[in-house]
Amino acid sequence: MTRIGIILGSTRPNRNGSQVAQWVLDVASQRGDAEFELIDLRDHPLPHLDEAVPPMFGPSVNTHTRAWAERIAPFDGFVVVTPEYNGGVPGVLKNALDHLFAEWTDKAVGFVSYGVNGGARAVVQLRTVCSTLGMADVGYQVAISVLTDFENHTTFVPGEHHAAALGKTLDQVVAWSVALAPLRAAAAAAVG
Numbered sequence: 001m002t003r004i005g006i007i008l009g010s011t012r013p014n015r016n017g018s019q020v021a022q023w024v025l026d027v028a029s030q031r032g033d034a035e036f037e038l039i040d041l042r043d044h045p046l047p048h049l050d051e052a053v054p055p056m057f058g059p060s061v062n063t064h065t066r067a068w069a070e071r072i073a074p075f076d077g078f079v080v081v082t083p084e085y086n087g088g089v090p091g092v093l094k095n096a097l098d099h100l101f102a103e104w105t106d107k108a109v110g111f112v113s114y115g116v117n118g119g120a121r122a123v124v125q126l127r128t129v130c131s132t133l134g135m136a137d138v139g140y141q142v143a144i145s146v147l148t149d150f151e152n153h154t155t156f157v158p159g160e161h162h163a164a165a166l167g168k169t170l171d172q173v174v175a176w177s178v179a180l181a182p183l184r185a186a187a188a189a190a191v192g
Contacts, residue, residue, distance in 0.1 A: 002034040002177050004170075005075040009082040009093035011042045016114060019156035020144060021081040024112055027166055028079070034174045037075075041092055044068055046099055055101035068096070069103050076184070077108035077177030078135075079169065084115030084122035089129070097129055105134035106183040108176035110169040111141040118143030136180060138172035140165060 006024050010017040021038055028036040046068060051060050060066050082093055097104070109130050113119025120143055127137045142165045150156050 002076045002174055002181075003074060004028070004034050004036050004077045004079060004173060004177065005039045005072065006036055006079045006081060007093075007096075008038065008040045008042075009080055009096075010090050011092050012083075012090075015083070016146065016150060016154070016156060017081055017083055020112060020114055023156060023158055024079055024081055024166065027163065028170055031170065031174075034076075034177070039071065041096055044071060044096065046092075046095055048095060049098050051099070055099060060099075065099050069100055072100055072103040075107065076181065077110075077173045079110045079112060079173055080126060081112045082114075082119060082122050082126065084113060084117065084119040087121045089122045089125045093126075094129065097133065101133060102187075104130070106180045106187060107135055108138060108173045108180060109135045110138045110173040112144070112166065112169070113141065114144035114146055114149070116146055118145050136176050138169060138176055140168040140172050142166050142169055 006021055006028065008017050008021040025036055025038050044067070046064055051062060051065060060069065080093070083090060111123045111126060113123045115122065123141055130137050142162055144158070144162060146153055149158065149162070
């Protein structure tokens with residue numbers, strides 16, 4: 001069965017992202033077309049990129065990078081749950097993406113963002129980064145406002161329009177993950 005990782009892209013104390021990511025997982029788990037699993041970056045502390053060569057040019061030498069690669073490699077696609085920090089992507093998320101290359105390539109990715117402006121600027125940056133990594137970013141996304149979608153700016157209360165947008169995002173991530181499977185299989189055969 002197709003496996004989709006839901007990456008929680010914030011490690012900040014008192015983050016709102018854990019509520020959003022859990023909502024994504026709860027909604028996604030009701031589907032029968034894929035298996036969904038939460039990947040919390042708090043569980044994978046990575047130093048600033050410290051590999052001797054860029055990930056696209058060779059295998060990693062560091063244990064923490066190899067462990068991260070083993071965590072990401074089995075998935076067919078991803079949904080990234082990201083806040084927007086100062087108009088951009090959280091550093092911890094960018095760093096986690098930068099640590100790998102082949103493990104991201106030929107996989108679909110969708111975005112659920114949150115922030116004052118719905119996290120839109122973070123997603124713009126992520127689309128560029130993910131495309132460079134060889135990922136196929138889907139068109140639908142969920143943009144959540146911390147001003148209107150959180151009671152007292154702390155408790156996430158998703159509206160029906162967010163559930164509809166998430167459904168379309170998940171539809172595309174699953175469909176594209178399945179469609180890209182032959183590319184991943186060819187790449188795996190070439191390596192192995």
